[in-house]
Amino acid sequence: MKKLLLFFTLLSTLYGEAKIYVGANAAYQYEIFTTTKKKAFNTTENINLKIGYGDINAYAVEFSIDYAKNDSNILSPNDGDKYGFNVELLKAFDFDLFFNPFVKVGIGAGSMDVERTLQTSVTYGSFNFGGGVFIPMSEHVDFEIGYLYKSITYEKFNLLDELQEISSDQQNSYIGVNFRF
Known part of the structure; x- marks a missing residue:
């Protein structure tokens, strides 16, 4: 029983600084499409709405x-x-500067409207x-x-006569704001 109590106490201190946050980003998106027959590119604006849980100085999802x-x-x-949903893990670093650098990695899925037969x-x-x-x-x-x-x-x-495979490399440069609770 004492070990269980100690475990939950340590667990609560681990998440003591974590907060829920919501935010929005506006991005400039550059995408290079590769098909089995050609390469093409597209540029557009992108809007991203997010909700997360974590610490601005440590980890977040x-x-x-x-x-x-x-x-x-x-x-x-x-x-x-084009609509998408993403899940990303984020690691931020606190170097006692006026900003906190971070890296993030994740996966996503979505769909794009097309006009095909x-x-x-x-x-x-x-x-x-x-x-960023x-x-x-x-x-x-x-x-x-x-x-x-x-x-x-x-x-x-x-x-008509073959299966088309499509991939792309998308690059987004963005700015945004987050509100932490």
């Missing part, structure tokens, strides 16, 4: 949703909006890696400047 307005014709004659959307999965800095403005508010790389693999789809 972050859940986010993405929205990008695509104006390309890479996967269909008129590619549409037999399809209206294409799903994808991604591996995410990035970094938190700039604390107060105990409850911080600004975030960062870079996020996503390696994306889209679902295969049939052209």
Whole structure:
């Protein structure tokens, strides 16, 4: 019983500084598509809404949703909006400076609207890696400047005579704000 009590006491001190936070990012997105026949690129703006739990000076887990307005014709004659969901683990460092650098790694999934004869959307999965800095403005508010790389693999789809494989390398430069509770 004493060991169990000690375990829960230590566990509560571990999470004593952790807080729930919500935030929003605005990003400039550059994406290079690779298909079995060609390479193409697209640039667009991206909005990201997130909720996380962790310490600005240590570790956090972050859940986010993405929205990008695509104006390309890479996967269909008129590619549409792109929606995504991501889960990322974040490690921040406290060097007693006015900012806290961080790195994050995670996975994501989503879909992009397309106009094809037999399809209206294409799903994808991604591996995410990035970094940046938190700039604390107060105990409850911080600004975030960062870079996020996503390696994306889209679902295969049939052209008339072959199966088309599509992947992309997406680079996001972003700024945002977080509110911690």
